[in-house]
Amino acid sequence: MATSAGSRLSLAERVRAPEAVEAPDDQLGLRWRPLGADDADAILDLVARSTAADRPMSAPSPAQVTDALDPARTMVMDSLGGFADGGDDDEAALQAVGVVYMPSGDTDIVRVFLTGTVAPAWRGRGIGSALLRWQVGRARQLLAADDRDLPARIATYVDEQMTERRQLLTDAGFRAKRVFQEMRRPVSAPLPEAPVSAGIRIVNWTRELDDEVRHAHNEAFADHWGSQPMSLESWRRVNREVEPRWSKVALARTSDGTEEVAGYAMTSRHQHSWVQLGFSEGYTELVGVRRAYRGHGIARALLVAVIRTLAEDGIDSAGLDVDTVNPSGAHHFYERLGYEREGARTLYTIEI
Numbered sequence: 290m291a292t293s294a295g296s297r298l299s300l301a302e303r304v305r306a307p308e309a310v311e312a313p314d315d316q317l318g319l320r321w322r323p324l325g326a327d328d329a330d331a332i333l334d335l336v337a338r339s340t341a342a343d344r345p346m347s348a349p350s351p352a353q354v355t356d357a358l359d360p361a362r363t364m365v366m367d368s369l370g371g372f373a374d375g376g377d378d379d380e381a382a383l384q385a386v387g388v389v390y391m392p393s394g395d396t397d398i399v400r401v402f403l404t405g406t407v408a409p410a411w412r413g414r415g416i417g418s419a420l421l422r423w424q425v426g427r428a429r430q431l432l433a434a435d436d437r438d439l440p441a442r443i444a445t446y447v448d449e450q451m452t453e454r455r456q457l458l459t460d461a462g463f464r465a466k467r468v469f470q471e472m473r474r475p476v477s478a479p480l481p482e483a484p485v486s487a488g489i490r491i492v493n494w495t496r497e498l499d500d501e502v503r504h505a506h507n508e509a510f511a512d513h514w515g516s517q518p519m520s521l522e523s524w525r526r527v528n529r530e531v532e533p534r535w536s537k538v539a540l541a542r543t544s545d546g547t548e549e550v551a552g553y554a555m556t557s558r559h560q561h562s563w564v565q566l567g568f569s570e571g572y573t574e575l576v577g578v579r580r581a582y583r584g585h586g587i588a589r590a591l592l593v594a595v596i597r598t599l600a601e602d603g604i605d606s607a608g609l610d611v612d613t614v615n616p617s618g619a620h621h622f623y624e625r626l627g628y629e630r631e632g633a634r635t636l637y638t639i640e641i
């Protein structure tokens with residue numbers, strides 16, 4: 290039906306969700322079913338085979354896979370695994386996986402993210418594009434069922450060197466939306482002095498500080514492109530492998546004599562990735578300084594403190610990623626601190 294000028298279509302109308310979505314055809318050689326907590330080892334085995342071939346900038350850790358499949362999670366998620374029939378070499382092995390999930394807590398735009406992989410030996414047969422069709426169909430259905438009626442986005446990250454996957458996404462109607470640059474520096478490179486003003490001190494992150502840090506993060510990133518408030522569950526998932534000594538919090542004395550969180554640098558130990566990297570690394574997932582405290586060297590002091598502790602702990606490298614068009618100029622700031630570009634991943638999206 291034609292819409293009169295000025296009227297607005299609801300998300301459920303705009304999203305054009307299919308009534309039914311089909312798993313990839315059995316003719317492609319795999320049998321499909323949703324994945325559950327018991328499949329964690331099979332997923333990690335598939336991820337290891339794909340990682341060896343693709344050498345992605347990051348791969349999910351055992352803890353992240355277990356969390357994603359945890360039946361107690363509240364995050365909306367669906368998945369499909371493709372299993373080969375038992376042969377001599379790969380008895381009923383998992384050869385492809387597609388996941389669709391919605392982070393909880395989005396307030397301005399509802400996002401559905403897609404992740405997945407096809408085992409190297411099973412590529413080139415149309416499985417990836419069939420799986421992507423299922424994922425996009427399910428994403429549309431999840432969005433149609435959401436009652437927030439906001440702008441919406443179906444999104445997935447792709448490493449810049451994965452040209453086949455980028456083509457697959459473009460063919461399916463995705464467009465490159467934003468580029469995130471991966472950066473790292475050896476911790477042994479010289480560090481500048483990083484003084485902070487009186488009334489500010491840098492401490493290690495603790496569980497007791499965690500909720501205040503999460504709120505400071507949601508405030509610092511409130512107008513950061515693509516960012517949405519992190520629920521406790523999303524925050525815990527991102528910081529699942531946080532290393533307290535490598536994560537720093539800037540505390541500021543307030544006029545009533547108490548202290549509040551001014552900024553933070555949350556750093557993880559993704560030890561599962563060190564073998565592929567060939568060195569050890571502390572990976573800073575999130576850096577932020579609340580607006581009222583910006584421009585006083587707090588971010589610089591936080592990162593310098595992170596790097597110094599990594600060096601003390603015998604770790605080789607400090608890593609992080611940054612939105613290349615970050616309006617705070619963060620990417621030049623990291624360069625001035627000695628971080629260098631190691632690669633990039635692009636966020637491909639369908640905007641609805």
Ligand SMILES: CC(C)(COP(=O)(O)OP(=O)(O)OC[C@H]1O[C@@H](n2cnc3c(N)ncnc32)[C@H](O)[C@@H]1OP(=O)(O)O)[C@@H](O)C(=O)NCCC(=O)NCCS
Pocket residue numbers: 509510513552576577578579582583584585586587588589590610611612615616617618619622625626
């Ligand atoms: C980026 C951010 C963490 C900087 O915090 P900050 O405490 O104000 O930063 P500092 O005072 O330590 O300054 C760090 C550097 O950034 C530069 N900088 C700070 N604000 C800037 C701005 N608005 N534009 C350009 N450069 C800026 C400073 O000159 C400084 O450079 P230098 O140390 O090489 O001289 C803060 O703006 C923020 O939280 N932004 C929103 C979240 C975000 O973008 N996080 C990074 C995501 S990758």
